[in-house]
Amino acid sequence: MKETAIYIHIPFCDHKCIYCDFYSIISYDNISSYLNSLKKEIDFYSAKYSAERKIISVFFGGGTPSFMEPYYISEILQYIKKKFSVNENTEITLETNPGTVSLKKLEEFKKIGINRISVGIQSFNEDELKFLTRIHNSQTAIQTVLDSAAVGFENISVDLIFNLPGQTKEKWEKNLNQAVALPIKHISAYSLILEKGTILNKMVIDGKVKMQNEDYDADLYEFTIDFLTQHGFEQYEVSNFAKNGYECIHNNAYWRYKDYLSFGTSAHSFVNGKRWWNYSALNFYNAAIESKGNAVIGEEILSVKEKLNEYVMLALRSKGLDLIELKKYFGEDWLMKNKNYLNQLEQEKFLIKKNEMIKFTPKGYAVCDEILTKFSS
Ligand code: SF4
Missing domain, CATH: 3.20.20.70 (Aldolase class I)
Incomplete structure (x- = not known):
């Protein structure tokens, strides 16, 4: 299930x-x-x-x-x-x-x-x-x-x-x-x-x-x-x-990048790597549901690179990036490309690495958006 x-x-x-x-x-x-x-x-x-x-x-x-x-x-x-x-x-x-x-x-x-x-x-x-x-x-x-x-x-x-x-x-x-x-x-x-x-x-x-x-x-x-x-x-x-x-x-x-289904005006869903979103305005939402059963106004299927970027970003903003899981889903490329930057972040105490997990420190969380833009994918 x-x-x-x-x-x-x-x-x-x-x-x-x-x-x-x-x-x-x-x-x-x-x-x-x-x-x-x-x-x-x-x-x-x-x-x-x-x-x-x-x-x-x-x-x-x-x-x-x-x-x-x-x-x-x-x-x-x-x-x-x-x-x-x-x-x-x-x-x-x-x-x-x-x-x-x-x-x-x-x-x-x-x-x-x-x-x-x-x-x-x-x-x-x-x-x-x-x-x-x-x-x-x-x-x-x-x-x-x-x-x-x-x-x-x-x-x-x-x-x-x-x-x-x-x-x-x-x-x-x-x-x-x-x-x-x-x-x-x-x-x-x-x-x-x-x-x-x-x-x-x-x-x-x-x-x-x-x-x-x-x-x-x-x-x-x-x-x-x-x-x-x-x-x-x-x-x-x-x-x-x-x-x-x-x-x-x-x-x-x-x-943690699980699937979610959302219902109602402006709702965003993500299922099997596909994202879609609904009309925001209530009259458009109601009319679309009436005519076709859904109210989707836009959708995207994520490329592997987009999935990887989102996966890394979401993991680091929350409990941390599980390197074993990362390698299993996306291979070793991302880790190789960002090895030096990761080492630098660890030395400067923005990140800690423990048991194949990397996680922001409080100092890293405070500037995480800036750090995340600097990773290569
Ligand atoms: S208008 Fe106020 S109460 Fe309504 S969703 Fe926005 S923040 Fe919440």
């Missing part, structure tokens, strides 16, 4: 946050037609791919999936379970925004089969939350995590953003201290990225907001790695940290 992850995109949101460039819709008129389309899309791909596949994770992302009523998420989940091989060990995550769930709603999400909650907190500082235009305050965020634990969720993750304009190291440390004091097993800590087309980008162009510089960003990042490691969260990817046994199975599927 081939291990496969499933992602479902729920594009609906309460409002648009200033930094967000995800496809999201601030209207609920189309919720039922979207559900019908999702089911048809699941039909289309399950007919092609469900045999011989074991589903290791189902991830409801968005958008704001927790804005949906539990029966809505349940209907999608039941449909997936009907069409694919999902068992009691499958990780089933719901991205959850503070301010969208009560204790009762969380209880219902638990009952319908969600077993992992990923809470988009971003900050515990009231000024930072206002700046990010989040709909919740710090207390609501804390309460959402406590309520999730109270109804029996054991696997809880939180998302935080650092390097916000004007954020001092002390403020960031306070955020981290608050996070590790909560009953959580996983933290995703991202640096604020300025994406084109966002409200924040316009604010920066208009001179209303000043972003912090890259050196400060790297400084906060290395501080984050040290802090979280000392508090029992092991780094297993550039931005992700987990207590022992709680790495996100869904994330790992992406980073």
